[in-house]
Amino acid sequence: MAVTLYGLPTSSSTGRVLTTLLEKEVSDFKFQHVDLSNGAHKKPSFLSMQPFGLIPVLQDGDLTLFESRAISRYIALKYENQGTPLYGRNMKEKAYVEQWLEVESQNFHPSASALVYQLSSRPKKGLKPEEEVVKQNVEKLERVLDVYEAQLSRNPYLAGDFFSLADLSHLPRTKSLIHSANIPHLFTARENVHKWWERISTRPSWEKVMEMASV
Structure with a gap:
C-alpha cells in the first residue's frame, strides 16, 4: 500500500518530507494537495488527522503521522534499504545524524524562522521588520553558522562524509533565508558553509521539489 502525503509543495515542512521521499526513491507515494x-x-x-491543523500529514496504512521531522525520520527508517542512506551506515553515524538534527531544530530553525518572518512575511503584510528582533536573531544565527563552519571544515556534511537527514532538514528554511528574506551573506561569508549549501541545494531531489513548488 502506497503512503499518502497531505500538504502543499510550497510549504517548507512539506518540502522537507517530499525531499526525503525522493532521496529514498519512494516512487509510489500519493500526494494529496491541501488547499x-x-x-x-x-x-x-x-x-x-492533525489536531493542530498544520501540514504535512503522512498516512501509511493504519499509521497517521504529523510533524515533518518525525515523518522524515519514519520514511528514512522504513525505506532504509533503498535510496540514499540518510541515517548513515552504522549506529555511530546515526547518533551523529540525530545530534545535528537536534541542532537544526533547536538552534538553527528558531532564529532562521524568526528572520524569515521579520524580513519576508511582515513586509508582505505591509509591516516593517522589527529592527531589534532582526538584530538579535542575526546574531544568534551567526553563532550557529560559526559552529557549522568549524564542523564543515572537517567534513563535507554535518554528520560526516555523507549526506543525511541532518543536512536535508536545513534545505527549506535556508532557501527561504537566502531568497525570501534576502540575506545570503550569512552563508556566503563562510566558505565551508557556502560550499555545503551549494552541495546540498543542487541535489536532484531538492531541485525536483523546487519544480513542484513552482507549478
Whole structure:
C-alpha cells in the first residue's frame, strides 16, 4: 500500500518530507494537495488527522503521522534499504545524524524562522521588520553558522562524509533565508558553509521539489 502525503509543495515542512521521499526513491507515494486558502486544514476531516491543523500529514496504512521531522525520520527508517542512506551506515553515524538534527531544530530553525518572518512575511503584510528582533536573531544565527563552519571544515556534511537527514532538514528554511528574506551573506561569508549549501541545494531531489513548488 502506497503512503499518502497531505500538504502543499510550497510549504517548507512539506518540502522537507517530499525531499526525503525522493532521496529514498519512494516512487509510489500519493500526494494529496491541501488547499489552505479555503481552510481545508481546519476542517474536521483534516483535524482528525492533525489536531493542530498544520501540514504535512503522512498516512501509511493504519499509521497517521504529523510533524515533518518525525515523518522524515519514519520514511528514512522504513525505506532504509533503498535510496540514499540518510541515517548513515552504522549506529555511530546515526547518533551523529540525530545530534545535528537536534541542532537544526533547536538552534538553527528558531532564529532562521524568526528572520524569515521579520524580513519576508511582515513586509508582505505591509509591516516593517522589527529592527531589534532582526538584530538579535542575526546574531544568534551567526553563532550557529560559526559552529557549522568549524564542523564543515572537517567534513563535507554535518554528520560526516555523507549526506543525511541532518543536512536535508536545513534545505527549506535556508532557501527561504537566502531568497525570501534576502540575506545570503550569512552563508556566503563562510566558505565551508557556502560550499555545503551549494552541495546540498543542487541535489536532484531538492531541485525536483523546487519544480513542484513552482507549478
